Amino acid sequence: MSEQVLGLQGRNIVVTGAAQGIGRALGELVLELGGTVTAVDMNADGVQAFAAEAGGDRVLALAGSVADNAFAQSVVEQSVARFGAVHGLVNNAGITRPAMIEKMTLEQWQQVMDVHLTGSFNFLQAVGRHMLARSRGGDKSGGSIVNISSDAGRRGTIGQINYGAAKAGVLGLTMCAAREWAKYNVRVNTVGFGVVETPMTETIRSEKFADTYLQQIPLGRWADAREVARPICFLLSDAASYVTGQHLSANGGYTIGS
Template structure:
């Protein structure tokens, strides 16, 4: 789906990220990579974080900009978030935005899930998001200028899921983290929001989009289609931009109508 972000080049683009430095975790593939490409198109500096250094290099080449720093590491490592923020500041001088996107799945029914499967997902999605939110937030407070944090949640965190109680719990926790940080940091000019996605066309959702579940899943989505990763990038960049300057503590549901609320 192609969308003109600024159909009139004579007018300023309210979603411009020109000169802003954005950290994206899980930035080497899927939604993270799509968001990174859009941030670059909107004029932002990029700090891509991922565990796989080779994939990060490929992502940087695909984005094709000199304003892209890659930092390889595990988001659940307590020291890594601070290190990534330090590298961002050393390269670009500031941190203006964060996208907490890194995620994994470890599927099992609740009665059969191992403690390791539980902890792996909680550590990446929830603890990792907190560590990066904390490190980036501390830097934004020190900078004494507006900043934006976008946490990635899911329909699973709002309505539950089957076979992924670890994932649903983590994504529900992201909602509470978002609202709490938004209340604490509003006085510093830091907006904290989250995007809750439905089914996005990424490697993580291949099973859901497969023949076994496809028709059932699509029947529950009023728009009758999946979201592309590029489509998913747009609400993320909206919340990073000045166009969302009066929005904080909110969940933006980008799910084709699969889960609705007043």
């Protein structure tokens, strides 16, 4: 197998939640593999810093809310204008608003749903429309969309029913889009993470909870943001050209057999 199939040369990838953590690590890896990045985040300073540090003209930094459908459409338009086409999307943006079920407010519920589920739909739809239009116009190269889920969406979680429900919904988005768009050679897959060393998981990794979680992970450690970015890039690349509608767990064995 040629090593080129594992590269992203000439591919333009939209990454949401690109200012820090997994999104930032993913953006850096896409650049290393030869691609360009349309970096999206609410944190304007963060994505601008990423673009500045990357140097050159291979990063387009755009700030806004993924929950805004019009913003998603605008991102695709600006990305196409800058790089010619969108070849991949990673729906990575996320927030947490933890609370036990009986204490959770409707606002906490809705905020998480807006970002994780509605936000993923907005960008899936906007990028998908572009990819389908290219296909109908004769370009059969298709595209790859990767939605980021979580073990919380497969096993449940305590204190974050909003997050668990949203991440379960992301699995449904993946399967439906994969079935609808396969004939256009647009592949749609999910990567689900366990506990990754990012600002979002600081509470879980704290002294109070760390041992409880680590005992359930056969590899016995947290994931590094860069190492979980690699399976995402695999799904974006031609190495996964016959993979669609699948859920890949990168969690150190936390969900073996499930």
